[in-house]
Amino acid sequence: MAPVPDPNNVGGGAKRDEATTKVPSKDPKKKDDKKEDDLSEEDLELKQNLELYVERVHDPNPELQKAALESMRQEIRASTSSMTSVPKPLKFLRPHYGTLKELHKNMAESDLKKLLADILSVLALTMSAEGERESLGYRLTGSGGDIGSWGHEYVRNLAGEIAEEYTMRQSEEASVEDLMDLVKQIVAFHMKHNAETEAVDLLMDVEDLDLLLAHVDRTNFRRTCNYLTSSAKFLPGPDDMLVLDIAYMIYMKFEEYPNALQVALFLDNMQYVKQVFTSCSDLLRKKQFCYMISRHGITVELDSEMVADKDDRDMLQDIVNNTKLSEGYLTLARDIEVMEAKTPEDIYKAHLLDGRASSGPSVDSARQNLAATFVNAFVNAGFGQDKLMTVPSDAASGTAGNWLFKNKEHGKTSAAASLGMILLWDVDAGLTQLDKYFHSTDNPVLAGALLGVGINNCGIKSDCDPALALLGEYIDNEDSSVRIGAIMGLGIAYAGSQNDQLRSSLSPILNDAKAPLDVIAFAALSLGMIYVGSCNEEVAQSIIFALMDRSEAQLGDALTRFLPLGLGLLYLGKQESVEATAEVSKTFNEKIRKYCDMTLLSCAYAGTGNVLKVQDLLAQCGEHLEKGDIHQGPAVLGIAMVAMSEELGLDMAIRSLERVLQYGEQNIRRAVPLALGLLCISNPKVNVMDTLSRLSHDTDSEVAMAAIISLGLIGAGTNNARIAGMLRNLSSYYYKDASLLFCVRIAQGFVHMGKGLLTLSPFHSERLLLYPTALAGIVTLLHACLDMKSIILGKYHYVLYFIVLAMQPRMMLTVDENLKPISVPVRVGQAVDVVGQAGRPKTITGFQTHSTPVLLAAGERAELATDKYIPLSPILEGFIILKENPDYREE
Numbered sequence: 001m002a003p004v005p006d007p008n009n010v011g012g013g014a015k016r017d018e019a020t021t022k023v024p025s026k027d028p029k030k031k032d033d034k035k036e037d038d039l040s041e042e043d044l045e046l047k048q049n050l051e052l053y054v055e056r057v058h059d060p061n062p063e064l065q066k067a068a069l070e071s072m073r074q075e076i077r078a079s080t081s082s083m084t085s086v087p088k089p090l091k092f093l094r095p096h097y098g099t100l101k102e103l104h105k106n107m108a109e110s111d112l113k114k115l116l117a118d119i120l121s122v123l124a125l126t127m128s129a130e131g132e133r134e135s136l137g138y139r140l141t142g143s144g145g146d147i148g149s150w151g152h153e154y155v156r157n158l159a160g161e162i163a164e165e166y167t168m169r170q171s172e173e174a175s176v177e178d179l180m181d182l183v184k185q186i187v188a189f190h191m192k193h194n195a196e197t198e199a200v201d202l203l204m205d206v207e208d209l210d211l212l213l214a215h216v217d218r219t220n221f222r223r224t225c226n227y228l229t230s231s232a233k234f235l236p237g238p239d240d241m242l243v244l245d246i247a248y249m250i251y252m253k254f255e256e257y258p259n260a261l262q263v264a265l266f267l268d269n270m271q272y273v274k275q276v277f278t279s280c281s282d283l284l285r286k287k288q289f290c291y292m293i294s295r296h297g298i299t300v301e302l303d304s305e306m307v308a309d310k311d312d313r314d315m316l317q318d319i320v321n322n323t324k325l326s327e328g329y330l331t332l333a334r335d336i337e338v339m340e341a342k343t344p345e346d347i348y349k350a351h352l353l354d355g356r357a358s359s360g361p362s363v364d365s366a367r368q369n370l371a372a373t374f375v376n377a378f379v380n381a382g383f384g385q386d387k388l389m390t391v392p393s394d395a396a397s398g399t400a401g402n403w404l405f406k407n408k409e410h411g412k413t414s415a416a417a418s419l420g421m422i423l424l425w426d427v428d429a430g431l432t433q434l435d436k437y438f439h440s441t442d443n444p445v446l447a448g449a450l451l452g453v454g455i456n457n458c459g460i461k462s463d464c465d466p467a468l469a470l471l472g473e474y475i476d477n478e479d480s481s482v483r484i485g486a487i488m489g490l491g492i493a494y495a496g497s498q499n500d501q502l503r504s505s506l507s508p509i510l511n512d513a514k515a516p517l518d519v520i521a522f523a524a525l526s527l528g529m530i531y532v533g534s535c536n537e538e539v540a541q542s543i544i545f546a547l548m549d550r551s552e553a554q555l556g557d558a559l560t561r562f563l564p565l566g567l568g569l570l571y572l573g574k575q576e577s578v579e580a581t582a583e584v585s586k587t588f589n590e591k592i593r594k595y596c597d598m599t600l601l602s603c604a605y606a607g608t609g610n611v612l613k614v615q616d617l618l619a620q621c622g623e624h625l626e627k628g629d630i631h632q633g634p635a636v637l638g639i640a641m642v643a644m645s646e647e648l649g650l651d652m653a654i655r656s657l658e659r660v661l662q663y664g665e666q667n668i669r670r671a672v673p674l675a676l677g678l679l680c681i682s683n684p685k686v687n688v689m690d691t692l693s694r695l696s697h698d699t700d701s702e703v704a705m706a707a708i709i710s711l712g713l714i715g716a717g718t719n720n721a722r723i724a725g726m727l728r729n730l731s732s733y734y735y736k737d738a739s740l741l742f743c744v745r746i747a748q749g750f751v752h753m754g755k756g757l758l759t760l761s762p763f764h765s766e767r768l769l770l771y772p773t774a775l776a777g778i779v780t781l782l783h784a785c786l787d788m789k790s791i792i793l794g795k796y797h798y799v800l801y802f803i804v805l806a807m808q809p810r811m812m813l814t815v816d817e818n819l820k821p822i823s824v825p826v827r828v829g830q831a832v833d834v835v836g837q838a839g840r841p842k843t844i845t846g847f848q849t850h851s852t853p854v855l856l857a858a859g860e861r862a863e864l865a866t867d868k869y870i871p872l873s874p875i876l877e878g879f880i881i882l883k884e885n886p887d888y889r890e891e
Contacts, residue, residue, distance in 0.1 A: 047092045050075065054096045058103060062112060069115045076122055077149060090126050097127045104138075114143035122150050125157055136161040140178055147182075148189045159186050159198065163205035176206070184211065191215040196224040197836040200231070204239070209246045213253065221254050223836075229263065229768065230835045233609050233646045237575060241267060248272060252279060258873040261289050262765055265296050268533070277306035284817055284883060286312075288872040290319035291879040295764055295808075297322075297459055297773050299497045321461040324819070325809070326425035328879060329382050329757070331821050332811045332853040338755045341386045342379050344372040347752050348745070349724075353732045366408040367738050370415075371745035373407060374800060377418035378749035381758065381807060382425055389419045390433065409444055410795040413485060416448025417801060420455035424804065430456030431466060438470075447485030450474055451798060454489025458804045459773075467493035468501065475505055484522045488798070491526025495773040495805050498534050503527065507539065510546040517554050518796070520546055521562040525780060528566030529805070533772045535577045536570055543567045544584055547592065555591040558790035561630070564596040565783050568603030569776050578604035594631035602638025603779070607762075607770040609645040614653065617642070621660050621668050633786040636660065636671035640678040641779065645763075645770065650679055654688060661691075670702045674782045677710025681778065682759040682810075683858035684720045693726050697733070705743045705788050712747025713778075717810065718857065719756035727751065739793050746792075746800065759810035760803065761858060765875050766831065777805025812862050813853040814869075814880050823851045824866055824882065831861035 039047065049071070056068035072089075079087035093100075100120055107113040121138035128134035135157055147155055162179055169176050183206055190199035203209045216224050228247040232240040244263050251260035257280045264272030273293070277286060286307060293300050300320055307313040318324070333339050373388070380386040388403040407415045416437050423430035434456070437449035450471050457467040467490065474486035487506065494502055509515050509523040524543050531539050547563050554560060564585075571578040578600050585596040598620060605613040620635040636657070643653035654676065661672050673695050680688045692714070695707035708730060715723035727748050734740040753760075762774035784791045784799040791799055816822045829847025844861050856862060862876040869882035 043088060046075070046088055050089060050092045051096075054093070054100065057100070057116070062110075065112055066115070069112065069119065072119055073115070076119065077151075090123060093123055094127060097123050111143065114141065117142035118145070122154055125154060131164070133161045133165055136165055136182075139182065147185045148193075152193070152195075155186055155189055156198065158182070159190075159202045162186070163202065166206045179206070180208070183208070187211055187215055191217075191220060191224075194220070194223075194838065196220050197227050200224065200227055204231075204235075204243070209243065212246055213249060216250055216253075218254065221250050221256070225250050225256075225259065226835050229266075230833075252276075255280075256874075257285060258288060258292065258875070261292055262768060262875070265293070265298070265769055270300070273300065274306060277302070283307075283312055284881060285872055286316060287319060287819070288881045290316045291881070292765075292873065294320050294322040294325070295771075295878045296769055297496055297771050299461060321463075322425070322459055323427075323462070324879070325460065326382065328811070328813050328821075328853075329425065329809045330384070332757060332809060332813060332855075333383060333755070335853050336757070336855070338757070339383065339385075341383065342752075342755065343387045344375040344379075344745075344749075347375055347379055347748050348731065349728060350731075353728060365738070366406075366411055367742055368745075369403075369406045370408075370411045370797065371742050371749075373403075373411070373415045373418050374797075375745055375749035375752075377421040377801075378753045379755060380422050381754045381804075382422075382809075383755070384423050384426055384429060386422050389415070389422060404445065410481065410797070412442065412444040413448035413451065413481065414798045414801075416445050417451040417455060417485075417798060419449075420452025421801065421804060423456055424458065424807070425456075425460055427457055427460055427462060427466060431470075443479045443482050446474075447479075447481045448798075450482065450485035451489045451492075451801065454492040455801055455804050457493035458495070458807075461497065468499075472505065475509070480516050480519050483519050487519065487522045487526050488801075491522070491529040492777075492802065492804060495529040495776065496532050498531055498536070502530055503536075503539060506530075507542045510542045511549070513549070517550075517557055518559050521559040524566030525562045525569075526566075528569030529773065529776055529780075532569050532776045533572040533574055534570060535574050540567060540570055540581055543570075544581070547588060547596070550589075550592075552589070552591070555589055558787040558794075559796070560592065561595065561783055561787070562780075564592065564599040565603075565780060567596070568599040569779075571600065571604040572772050572776060573604070573607050573770060575604055575608060575610075595634060598631045598634040598638060599783075602634055602641045605638075606641040606775060606779070607645045608642060609649045610642055611649070613642050614639055614649070614656075618656060618660075621664055624665055630667065630786075632665070632668045633671040634783065636664075636668055636675045637678065637779070637782055637786075640675035641775075644679050646767075653679055654685075658691070661695075666700060666703075669698075669700070670706055671786060673703065673707040673710040674785055677713035678778060678782060680714040681806075682714070682716045682718060682761045684715045684718055684723055688714060689723060689726075696726070696730055701737075701740060702788060705740060706785055708740065708743040708747050709750075709785055712750030713760065715751040716760040717750075717753040717756060717758035717807075719752055723751050724748070739789075742793065743788075750803075753807070754809070757809055757811065757855065758807050759858070760806040761808075761810075762806055764808070764877060766861065766877070771806075771808075774806035774808070777802045809878075810856050811853050812856055812876050812878065812880060814871075814882050817881065817883055819881070821853065822882065823853075824864060824869055825849055825851050826854055826862045826876070827865045828854055828856065828860055828862045831859055 053068040053072045056064050059065055075089045079089050100116065100123070104113065104116050104120060107116065117138040121135050121142055124135035124138060139158060162183060166176055166179055183202060186202060187199045190196065199215070200212065203211055212224065225247045228243050232243045235243060244267055248260050248263040248267070251263065257276050261273065261276045264276060276289060280286060302313050302317050302320065307316055376386055376388045404412055404415045419433055420430055423433055431453065434449050434452045437445050440446050440449070453467055453470050471486040471489050474482055477483050477486070490502055506523050506527050510520055524546060527539050527543065543563060543566050550560060567581065571581065582597065582600050585600060586593060588596055598617070601613065602617065617635045617638045621632055639653055639656065643649040657672050657675055660668060664672070673692055676688050676692060689711070692707045692711045696704050696711060698704045698707065711723055711726060727744055731741060731744045734744060760778060762771050762778060763769065764771055780802045781800065812826065814822055814824050827844060827847040827849050829844035832841070832843055832845050834841045834843055844863060849865050854862060856877060864871060867885055868888045870885050872881045872883065
């Protein structure tokens with residue numbers, strides 16, 4: 001229709017109403033006249049016309065009836081195009097709604113009756129009572145026709161009524177076919193008009209998302225899938241998996257393979273991962289997939305179906321095995337110019353403090369040297385050089401061995417292992433350097449060397465399995481410290497690999513009556529790491545039997561808590577699969593029963609954001625119990641583990657933990673700082689930083705220690721100046737207290753981890769994917785911190801090295817088609833959530849332009865600032881392959 005100056009134009013009408021509103025007169029007789037006068041001439045004419053049509057509809061002559069209904073339809077259609085206020089015709093027809101309904105009831109079946117039903121269906125928009133669903137009722141009896149012609153608002157209202165009607169019919173088990181026909185029309189309308197989110201919502205309500213596949217096209221599939229993947233976090237199971245399945249199919253339909261691969265990894269569905277490889281024929285894109293898989297840290301054996309050519313397959317398997325990680329990380333370090341090795345003193349910056357702490361006698365206390373060992377290892381992690389361990393041994397001074405022997409007994413274990421951390425991911429150099437300690441007769445040194453090999457191989461897979469070959473023979477050594485070194489090394493090196501050879505060598509230890517408790521505890525933990533999230537029955541049974549065999553006295557030991565944790569890790573993020581094991585755990589000795597329960601629950605729902613589980617765990621924290629109970633610690637950590645997956649739940653968990661701090665018992669207060677540290681790991685939020693700073697001066701030293709370690713965790717790898725300052729002040733505040741000072745030093749090591757190039761966050765790919773082994777490493781460290789005094793401050797301080805499982809470079813490195821680094825300009829800024837927003841909103845805000853490689857902080861996103869190259873993955877993190885854009889023209 002041509003744009004006629006429409007008397008019902010809502011915008012104009014509204015303005016005109018305002019202009020002509022008069023002061024109501026005092027005289028009641030004149031009131032009705034006034035009301036008539038209030039309307040402009042056009043409105044008055046419209047009102048009279050409509051009243052005339054209503055009279056004519058009651059006329060016995062069908063011709064007149066038809067003409068009247070047609071005119072009424074014209075008027076309504078002309079006015080419902082926009083919906084900022086109630087359209088005029090609907091307003092004027094309100095008084096006649098009842099009479100028209102009566103008329104419809106008494107009319108004989110005919111086309112006219114259907115036409116009237118159509119009109120009533122629209123009138124019901126503003127007229128029908130809540131919950132009556134009259135609009136839908138009349139629509140179903142009406143003449144059908146194009147649903148969109150009555151305007152958007154009508155369609156949206158219908159969609160709402162369909163959802164209600166569907167739920168009702170489902171409960172009565174009535175047929176829903178007529179509804180589904182209508183749903184198809186509505187979905188088609190929404191998808192054409194950029195309302196993908198509403199189409200998806202309607203289909204979720206009527207449980208038929210498969211319809212989407214027919215309606216998505218090139219223009220709207222991205223927005224649809226974005227909405228699907230982000231809504232999955234808020235849906236109860238099994239709906240969430242279903243939604244992601246649909247997203248996967250849509251991505252595959254439009255050959256958006258990198259996104260499809262991400263969804264496949266999220267679903268942990270190896271069939272889908274394989275399908276992505278087999279559907280895509282481009283070798284370069286397959287290389288990018290391999291980088292994505294290696295970042296997610298799962299073991300994938302490529303077969304001839306996935307990659308046909310043998311040489312190509314070997315090259316791709318190399319990428320999956322993460323052998324390129326060290327090279328890329330060092331490229332980044334050289335580019336940012338931080339290759340220079342740092343000493344612990346460079347981190348402590350004692351000269352910035354006032355006299356008291358620094359002027360004290362500078363004796364080498366074993367505990368301070370141990371702290372320096374860890375700081376040195378964390379700060380120079382992966383750089384391959386430092387100033388304590390890798391110094392070339394000068395024949396005259398013999399420095400290399402010196403640092404090692406500045407540590408006492410078990411301190412030497414951590415010192416030798418720190419070499420593995422410094423040479424992180426560089427397997428060849430690592431094994432060469434550690435080799436000299438293998439011939440040591442000093443057991444702690446040998447144990448450290450074994451652990452060092454494990455750390456060095458962390459996340460790197462290799463065909464010749466060097467770690468297994470070296471460590472396997474020491475698993476049954478008579479010295480328990482050597483055994484622990486070997487077992488823990490294997491756990492770190494093969495985390496997530498589900499290696500059956502290791503199961504057959506580690507499982508017997510669990511049920512060996514002669515084995516000491518600490519060896520059994522570490523064996524359970526390592527098996528949990530190796531089979532993380534695999535729900536492996538046999539491992540679960542071995543650990544359950546080991547738990548049942550423990551005597552009363554052993555159950556009270558601090559290390560016993562690693563047994564339930566090893567069991568929990570098997571079910572990490574696997575939700576319902578844990579239930580059978582949870583039932584068995586109810587039969588354990590009551591000392592450990594609830595601890596086991598909480599640990600299993602929190603691991604199984606880790607990263608799912610399941611609100612009901614958070615409530616269960618909060619309820620556990622609310623109980624005030626006697627001193628002996630230890631199960632509330634894991635419950636508090638569990639709140640953080642479950643809620644950490646999405647921003648909203650995260651903020652709510654932080655608020656709930658504030659309450660827990662105020663009202664909880666002492667053993668709960670000790671866990672709260674650790675939970676806060678997990679929620680904001682490598683993401684220093686100011687409010688959390690302040691809470692932890694307050695707790696770090698707490699009168700209870702355990703709370704203070706936990707808060708200090710957590711300050712290190714939230715700032716891990718960020719070099720955050722404010723946290724570094726806080727820790728410096730704490731080091732002078734606690735300069736007399738060796739234990740607390742040790743914690744401060746460890747936290748300083750965390751904050752400057754990898755000189756600020758690493759992150760501990762277990763999430764990657766814009767917080768979509770949770771990297772299970774990383775979470776396993778962090779959770780293990782936090783469980784150990786629940787009993788600081790006996791584990792970390794005792795002789796098991798090397799548990800701190802479990803954090804290596806979560807260490808990943810927070811970089812974005814662009815490489816060309818031959819996988820050589822190239823430098824291109826990129827914009828890095830705060831990521832903006834654009835799901836369901838109209839148009840093409842910017843995805844980042846407040847950006848700066850850098851040339852790659854670049855660092856990405858928490859919540860940041862990168863996008864290319866040039867059209868010269870096309871990235872092969874839509875999410876710019878880690879290694880990104882760029883191919884030249886054929887359409888690019890130099891300006």
